Amino acid sequence: MIELIDVGKVYQASDGDHRALEGVNLRIEDGDIFGIIGESGAGKSTLVRMLNLLERPTEGRIIIDGSDITDYQGRELRELRANIGMILQNFALFQQRTVLQNVTFPLEVRRESKTASAERAHELLRLVNLDDKATRYPSELSGGQQQRVAIARALANEPHYMLCDEATSALDSRTTVQVLDLLARINAELGVTMVVITHSLAVARRICNRIAVIDAGHIVEEGFTADVFANPKSEITHELLDWGDEAVDQPSSKQGVNGEEEVVRG
Amino acid sequence: MAEFFDNYGALLAQGTIDTLVMTIASCLFAYIIGLPLGIWFAVTAPGGLRPNRAVNTVLGWVINIGRSIPFIILLVAIIPFTRLVVGTSLGVPGAVVPLTVAAAPFVARIVEQSLAEVDKSLIEAAHSFGASNVQIVVKVMLKESLPSLVRGAAITFVNLFGYSAMAGTVGAGGLGDIAIRYGYQRFQGDVMLAAVVLCVVLVQVFQSFGDWIARAIDRRQ
Ligand SMILES: Nc1ncnc2c1ncn2[C@@H]1O[C@H](COP(=O)(O)OP(=O)(O)OP(=O)(O)O)[C@@H](O)[C@H]1O
Numbered sequence: 433m434i435e436l437i438d439v440g441k442v443y444q445a446s447d448g449d450h451r452a453l454e455g456v457n458l459r460i461e462d463g464d465i466f467g468i469i470g471e472s473g474a475g476k477s478t479l480v481r482m483l484n485l486l487e488r489p490t491e492g493r494i495i496i497d498g499s500d501i502t503d504y505q506g507r508e509l510r511e512l513r514a515n516i517g518m519i520l521q522n523f524a525l526f527q528q529r530t531v532l533q534n535v536t537f538p539l540e541v542r543r544e545s546k547t548a549s550a551e552r553a554h555e556l557l558r559l560v561n562l563d564d565k566a567t568r569y570p571s572e573l574s575g576g577q578q579q580r581v582a583i584a585r586a587l588a589n590e591p592h593y594m595l596c597d598e599a600t601s602a603l604d605s606r607t608t609v610q611v612l613d614l615l616a617r618i619n620a621e622l623g624v625t626m627v628v629i630t631h632s633l634a635v636a637r638r639i640c641n642r643i644a645v646i647d648a649g650h651i652v653e654e655g656f657t658a659d660v661f662a663n664p665k666s667e668i669t670h671e672l673l674d675w676g677d678e679a680v681d682q683p684s685s686k687q688g689v690n691g692e693e694e695v696v697r698g
Numbered sequence: 699m700a701e702f703f704d705n706y707g708a709l710l711a712q713g714t715i716d717t718l719v720m721t722i723a724s725c726l727f728a729y730i731i732g733l734p735l736g737i738w739f740a741v742t743a744p745g746g747l748r749p750n751r752a753v754n755t756v757l758g759w760v761i762n763i764g765r766s767i768p769f770i771i772l773l774v775a776i777i778p779f780t781r782l783v784v785g786t787s788l789g790v791p792g793a794v795v796p797l798t799v800a801a802a803p804f805v806a807r808i809v810e811q812s813l814a815e816v817d818k819s820l821i822e823a824a825h826s827f828g829a830s831n832v833q834i835v836v837k838v839m840l841k842e843s844l845p846s847l848v849r850g851a852a853i854t855f856v857n858l859f860g861y862s863a864m865a866g867t868v869g870a871g872g873l874g875d876i877a878i879r880y881g882y883q884r885f886q887g888d889v890m891l892a893a894v895v896l897c898v899v900l901v902q903v904f905q906s907f908g909d910w911i912a913r914a915i916d917r918r919q
């Protein structure tokens with residue numbers, strides 16, 4: 433379980449202080465797919481990057497599995513991070529490493545044996561249906577494929593938590609559907625708790641059981657996805673609802689989960 | 699032609715060997731000093747892995763001062779230091795010391811620039827997997843910038859090749875020394891020309907070789 437207690441963040445920018453988050457209280461339960469929704473610049477990335485301390489909060493406390501991690505440093509921090517897989521906004525694949533070497537990177541960092549790492553990586557690449565691309569380089573893959581490599585890499589350490597920053601914004605809607613369903617499957621089958629950032633309520637509706645809507649650094653709405661959709665309270669949620677993405681917004685789960693071959697039948 | 703080679707072949711061969719030994723040795727030592735310096739410079743830069751304004755500023759000064767001293771002046775100015783290190787200021791060993799001192803700050807700077815090109819999000823990704831700073835330097839920064847580092851090494855090598863000709867003035871030998879002695883002092887234009895042609899050919903070969911390796915290992919878009 434992840435708990436945020438009165439968390440705030442002020443960035444020190446060249447032109448003075450800039451407040452990105454204020455008074456954030458959240459509780460993410462084990463097994464959740466927790467959506468964080470908001471417009472560009474709302475503070476979504478800042479919020480999620482604080483969960484593994486890529487960014488440190490300037491106020492409040494962050495509790496993970498009962499431990500206050502806010503001041504973790506050094507080894508303790510690295511151990512914590514190894515238990516939290518992350519997919520960055522632009523995938524951040526290592527260009528000079530093959531697909532396989534990208535997926536083994538988190539294991540290499542922890543000095544796991546080469547053979548065991550490779551075995552685990554192949555397993556994960558099969559999970560995301562990319563095992564045939566193991567020896568390719570990221571520059572030779574499509575956006576959707578790169579994203580699936582990033583997902584496999586984030587799972588390498590068998591993390592309990594996975595953070596996905598805007599995992600789907602750079603992809604077309606069909607690929608988005610495939611990636612979202614893959615995330616949902618990982619959540620269901622491997623029991624990984626997920627925090628998913630998105631601009632789009634449609635994306636949230638498809639896979640999230642709980643969502644928080646964030647606007648200008650404040651959580652303006654939070655609750656079960658169905659409740660928020662049925663009874664949106666804040667103005668910003670209404671606005672976001674109006675921009676529904678139709679292709680993503682079909683509440684079906686029969687569509688292609690993990691391969692381009694599977695055509696979305698509508 | 700055959701007569702020319704009978705007379706000067708051995709001289710030119712020895713000159714080529716001297717030049718190569720000077721260039722390779724000073725390039726190697728320049729990297730032994732410049733590579734860690736460049737890494738340190740990149741790591742302490744603002745927004746780097748471990749920003750440290752004081753260290754970074756001092757390193758910047760040292761590197762820039764080192765790069766701004768004309769080689770011919772450096773060559774003479776550090777003669778006492780050269781004697782201290784290799785026991786002589788003459789010959790190939792006497793040239794390798796000033797060449798190394800001249801190239802190390804240059805190496806530090808181009809290494810720093812190669813490392814600075816590495817996408818920040820890759821470093822962030824490595825952090826997110828619990829990588830330590832040492833692991834990030836080795837497994838991400840150096841690895842991801844390898845093509846660029848190789849290009850830098852080729853430039854360093856070719857620069858040192860050129861500088862080594864000036865080191866001829868301390869009796870270091872080499873192709874540059876031959877070109878100057880025979881061309882200017884004995885008015886034997888043919889020997890000078892042969893030495894210069896050899897220089898041009900060798901530089902072309904090394905530069906092309908460096909470019910080829912850099913291209914072969916570059917997996918970026
Ligand atoms: N390193 C930083 N220094 C200063 N200000 C920052 C920094 N990072 C983010 N900000 C500011 O904090 C606010 C929130 O940024 P954040 O990246 O969290 O937004 P976001 O919701 O993820 O947006 P997007 O959907 O565009 O990714 C923005 O106003 C941004 O300009």
Ligand SMILES: [Mg+2]
Pocket residue numbers: 476477478521597598
């Ligand atoms: Mg963002």
